[in-house]
Structures are given as C-alpha cells and as structure tokens.
Amino acid sequence: MKPIRFVFVGQAKAPFFRQAEDHYLEAVNRSIAATRVVVKDARAGRPAERNTAEGRGLLERLGPRDFVVVLDGRGKMYDSLGLAARLRVLVEDPGRAPCFVVGGAYGLSDEVLARADEIVSLGPGTLPHELARVVLLEQIYRATAILRGAPYHH
Structure with missing residues (x-):
C-alpha cells in the first residue's frame, strides 16, 4: 500500500484543532503510513493574491506521481463506505500515491484546482479550513477502519 500524504496550508492556529489533527493523523498511521506537510500561509494581500502565493507553495510540494485529491465545495461527495472503497483504489495503485x-x-x-486528479467535497456546507482538515483526517481514519473491518465505523 502506498503511504498517504496530507498537504495543508498554514499551521492550525487553535490548539484544539492542532490536537485533533495530531490525534487523527496518529490514528490513520496505525493502519497506513501517513504524513502531513504544511505550506506557509500568505498573511497579506487580497484573497486572490493569497491564493496564488499559497497555490505556488502547494504545487511545489506535489510530485508527478502524486494522485492529487483536493477539497473543494464543488467536488464529489462520498459517504463513508464510498470513501473507503475509493481510498482502497488509491493506496493500491502501484504507479501513484494519494495526496x-x-x-x-x-x-x-485555479492552478491547484487544475492540477487536481480528483475534487472532493466534505458536504454542502462551508467549513473553516482548519475544521475541514480535522474532518478529512477523521474521515480517512474511518475509511481505514472500514477497510480493516475495525469496530470504529458504526
């Protein structure tokens, strides 16, 4: 199985978000190797300028063999079983690694969205990016539990 990489913009500011990220990343690592890469966030400028600067940082961290899954509200939504099935395909792909x-x-x-191999949404509502990271990590952990047949998923 290929390891999973999570590439995030900026450090989580609130301690409870950092703790939750650490908790779920550790939980994922009990099933499959997973790493977190944090790209420096742009602290000044208009939103479009910030996105461009952060996008450059993200693209620099992505390799040609990465299967890039970006989170965006316009993406495909998966239920837990569907995400587990999709994750199985991604981690078993011998040529590419999920990111x-x-x-x-x-x-x-737009450049990061164009680089995406798949766009995924966590739901119809808008989440703060720090919470979205925690929800993503928890959902990936839940998917690994499903794949292992562990009792976490109810």
Missing part, C-alpha cells in the same frame, strides 16, 4: 490537499482560509488557486 490530499486542503487550502487556506480563501480556498485554492
């Missing part, structure tokens, strides 16, 4: 990308406070640049 989940979450943008900053203003989302993702």
Whole structure:
C-alpha cells in the first residue's frame, strides 16, 4: 500500500484543532503510513493574491506521481463506505500515491484546482479550513477502519 500524504496550508492556529489533527493523523498511521506537510500561509494581500502565493507553495510540494485529491465545495461527495472503497483504489495503485490537499482560509488557486486528479467535497456546507482538515483526517481514519473491518465505523 502506498503511504498517504496530507498537504495543508498554514499551521492550525487553535490548539484544539492542532490536537485533533495530531490525534487523527496518529490514528490513520496505525493502519497506513501517513504524513502531513504544511505550506506557509500568505498573511497579506487580497484573497486572490493569497491564493496564488499559497497555490505556488502547494504545487511545489506535489510530485508527478502524486494522485492529487483536493477539497473543494464543488467536488464529489462520498459517504463513508464510498470513501473507503475509493481510498482502497488509491493506496493500491502501484504507479501513484494519494495526496490530499486542503487550502487556506480563501480556498485554492485555479492552478491547484487544475492540477487536481480528483475534487472532493466534505458536504454542502462551508467549513473553516482548519475544521475541514480535522474532518478529512477523521474521515480517512474511518475509511481505514472500514477497510480493516475495525469496530470504529458504526
């Protein structure tokens, strides 16, 4: 199985978000190797300028063999079983490695969206990016539990 990478913009500011990220990343790592890469967030400028700067940082962290899954409200929604099935395909692909990308406070640049191999949504509502990261990590953990037949998923 290929390891999973999570590429996020900026460090989580609130301690409870950092703790939740750490908790679920550790939980995912009990099933499959997973790493988190944090790209510096742009602190000044208009939203479009920030997205462009952050997008450059994200694109620099993506390799040609990465299967890039970006989170965006316009993406495909999966239920837990569907996400588990999709994750199985991604981690078993011998040629590419799954890489989940979450943008900053203003989302993702057009360049990052264009680089995406798949666009996924966590639901119809808008989430703060720090919460979206936690929800993504929890959902990936839940998917790994489903794949292992563990009792976490109810």
